[in-house]
Amino acid sequence: MKTSLKNSCRNIKYRVIAGRIAALIIVFAFAVNVSGCASLMKKFTRKKTEDKKALIYKPIREYQKPPAEDRYQRHYLFWQSWHSELVKVIGENHKKDYLCISEIIGNLTSMKELLAESKADELAKHIGKLTVIQEKIARGALSTSERDYAKRVLDKEERSIKSRFGYKKMQTFIKKE
Numbered sequence: 001m002k003t004s005l006k007n008s009c010r011n012i013k014y015r016v017i018a019g020r021i022a023a024l025i026i027v028f029a030f031a032v033n034v035s036g037c038a039s040l041m042k043k044f045t046r047k048k049t050e051d052k053k054a055l056i057y058k059p060i061r062e063y064q065k066p067p068a069e070d071r072y073q074r075h076y077l078f079w080q081s082w083h084s085e086l087v088k089v090i091g092e093n094h095k096k097d098y099l100c101i102s103e104i105i106g107n108l109t110s111m112k113e114l115l116a117e118s119k120a121d122e123l124a125k126h127i128g129k130l131t132v133i134q135e136k137i138a139r140g141a142l143s144t145s146e147r148d149y150a151k152r153v154l155d156k157e158e159r160s161i162k163s164r165f166g167y168k169k170m171q172t173f174i175k176k177e
Contacts, residue, residue: 068174072114073167079107080162087154091147094140101134111165119173123165126157 065071086100105127112123133150136142142150 068114068176069171072111072170072174075107075110075114076165076167079104079111082107083154083158087151087158090151090154091142091144094137097137097142098134101130101137105130105134108161114174115170116173116175119165119170123161126161129153129157 066074082100082103086097086104089096089100091097108123108127108130112120112127115123130153133153136146136150
């Protein structure tokens with residue numbers, strides 16, 4: 001008899017606990033129902049897009065170009081950087097090779113525009129040699145022999161340009177504005 005009494009007491013305890021849990025669930029459901037999901041719906045509904053007018057920026061002042069000497073020196077440094085990058089990675093990635101050679105030629109062309117006519121013509125010869133390499137790179141992936149040839153030409157042109165068109169040597173040949 002004791003066991004049946006114990007079991008009935010346990011059943012009553014479980015029923016009380018189950019009743020309390022059910023009451024909590026009902027209270028929670030009622031609270032959610034009363035408060036609603038308006039904030040959630042507001043959060044996830046599309047808002048009307050307003051036509052934004054393009055902002056007009058007016059320059060405060062006109063910027064002047066840096067002096068030709070500074071621009072020459074900057075293009076020379078950029079050329080050195082791109083040239084050394086190309087020598088390191090030539091043949092590994094076609095797009096990187098093409099980007100490097102394009103930047104090299106672009107910086108050398110900018111340097112050429114800042115030089116006096118005689119030195120500009122001399123630099124144009126070097127640009128022509130590099131343009132041949134650019135055309136080979138543009139055709140597609142370089143074979144081993146083409147890569148070696150391009151690397152030799154790049155090394156030779158680098159030495160030549162550094163020795164003949166360094167900033168200190170060209171100071172007297174840079175056009176004055």
